Amino acid sequence: VWKDVPKGPEDAILGVTIAYNKDENPKKINLGVGAYRDDNGKPFVLSSVRAAEARIQSEKRPMEYLPVIGDKEFLSNSLKLAFTEDNEFLKNDLIASIQALSGTGACRLGAEFISRFHKSSTGMPLVLMPSPTWANHPGIFRDGGCEVGKYRYYDPDSCGFDLEGCVEDLKSAPVGSVVLLHACAHNPTGVDPTMDQWEVLSETIKRAGLLPFFDMAYQGFTSGSLDIDAGAVRKFVEDGHRVMLAQSFSKNFGLYGHRLGTLSMLTDSDKEKMAIESQLKILARTIWSNPPIQGSRIVNEVFKDNSFYNSWTEEMSRMANRIIDMRKQLSDKLVELKNPRDWSHITRQKGMFCYSGLSPAQVEAMKEQFSVYLISSGRISMAGVTSANVEHLATAMDAVTK
Numbered sequence: 416v417w418k419d420v421p422k423g424p425e426d427a428i429l430g431v432t433i434a435y436n437k438d439e440n441p442k443k444i445n446l447g448v449g450a451y452r453d454d455n456g457k458p459f460v461l462s463s464v465r466a467a468e469a470r471i472q473s474e475k476r477p478m479e480y481l482p483v484i485g486d487k488e489f490l491s492n493s494l495k496l497a498f499t500e501d502n503e504f505l506k507n508d509l510i511a512s513i514q515a516l517s518g519t520g521a522c523r524l525g526a527e528f529i530s531r532f533h534k535s536s537t538g539m540p541l542v543l544m545p546s547p548t549w550a551n552h553p554g555i556f557r558d559g560g561c562e563v564g565k566y567r568y569y570d571p572d573s574c575g576f577d578l579e580g581c582v583e584d585l586k587s588a589p590v591g592s593v594v595l596l597h598a599c600a601h602n603p604t605g606v607d608p609t610m611d612q613w614e615v616l617s618e619t620i621k622r623a624g625l626l627p628f629f630d631m632a633y634q635g636f637t638s639g640s641l642d643i644d645a646g647a648v649r650k651f652v653e654d655g656h657r658v659m660l661a662q663s664f665s666k667n668f669g670l671y672g673h674r675l676g677t678l679s680m681l682t683d684s685d686k687e688k689m690a691i692e693s694q695l696k697i698l699a700r701t702i703w704s705n706p707p708i709q710g711s712r713i714v715n716e717v718f719k720d721n722s723f724y725n726s727w728t729e730e731m732s733r734m735a736n737r738i739i740d741m742r743k744q745l746s747d748k749l750v751e752l753k754n755p756r757d758w759s760h761i762t763r764q765k766g767m768f769c770y771s772g773l774s775p776a777q778v779e780a781m782k783e784q785f786s787v788y789l790i791s792s793g794r795i796s797m798a799g800v801t802s803a804n805v806e807h808l809a810t811a812m813d814a815v816t817k
């Protein structure tokens with residue numbers, strides 16, 4: 416029956432892990448991982464999450480379905496986290512929201528919604544994404560029924576942001592296009608606009624008649640501050656944009672496998688809000704019917720209990736700072752080794768990923784000669800760097816670039 420089904424291509428990151436697992440060199444390093452690791456290279460569960468889990472467990476709560484829209488208390492917590500309690504839209508109950516299967520599910524539901532209700536001037540729902548973007552973005556939005564386009568974002572010469580190219584592309588985008596923006600910790604480049612540059616983008620997007628869709632997968636995990644990391648989203652709201660927002664709780668709460676996220680949309684009236692939520696529920700109903708129950712319970716417990724909340728924010732910034740510290744150590748060691756390249760982008764870039772600027776041939780050489788594994792684009796997952804392996808990594812980077 417299935418003889419004509421072609422085998423699909425392997426995920427690039429999975430290939431890196433398979434090769435890493437086969438390598439017997441004790442100094443081997445896996446820089447492909449997309450989840451946080453502690454300084455011993457181990458996955459990490461936050462103590463506030465463990466404590467909240469234990470409390471929930473002890474209460475022996477029922478395991479009935481959540482409503483299609485999700486857990487209302489969680490949605491309120493999630494919106495406060497992103498927009499702050501003082502936000503006028505939140506206070507006036509003008510934010511449509513739905514619990515989603517983590518950031519991926521929130522993006523997908525957003526795509527399904529856009530494809531039905533937000534055509535651009537081309538007559539098609541069009542979503543423009545930064546070049547490059549998270550490898551899953553094009554597929555999520557395409558499979559959700561949107562046309563997908565690109566705007567310039569990364570400048571390989573500076574390993575930084577191409578503001579000029581970006582603005583030029585956005586200015587010439589069809590009116591009514593959706594612009595996908597990474598709220599912070601751009602994946603895969605680690606390149607985030609400064610607040611001044613966000614100001615320019617906000618103005619450009621408004622003038623061009625485009626709709627901003629923020630994907631915020633790393634709030635609090637990027638700088639260690641929830642407020643700093645939500646700065647761009649909040650600025651766009653202040654500037655009058657009716658933003659769409661996908662939130663993920665995978666990184667900042669370490670809830671990866673619990674699949675917890677939110678899709679929200681700012682609206683102009685109660686009528687609009689109700690209509691949008693009714694449509695989001697119809698969409699979610701046929702995809703996952705109702706969201707998983709445990710992650711939202713955990714977040715609610717953490718929000719309810721001050722000591723849990725303080726412990727959460729403290730551990731979250733510790734994770735962020737460990738990565739920031741590893742960036743510094745890596746760049747210092749390359750300077751110590753008198754490598755001729757300018758590596759200042761390592762500390763300028765933000766979040767889990769560093770777009771190193773290493774070529775595919777240099778990536779290959781790192782693997783062959785040093786058992787250091789990363790994807791061919793040169794993207795380093797900083798979560799895989801530890802005090803114990805940063806020296807070996809710097810040595811490898813130095814050797815292949817001299």
Ligand code: PMP
Pocket residue numbers: 449516517518519520549597602630632662663664665671676
């Ligand atoms: N958006 C971006 C930019 C990401 O990097 C990720 C995680 N890799 C996600 C969304 C979604 O992750 P999750 O589905 O686990 O929330």
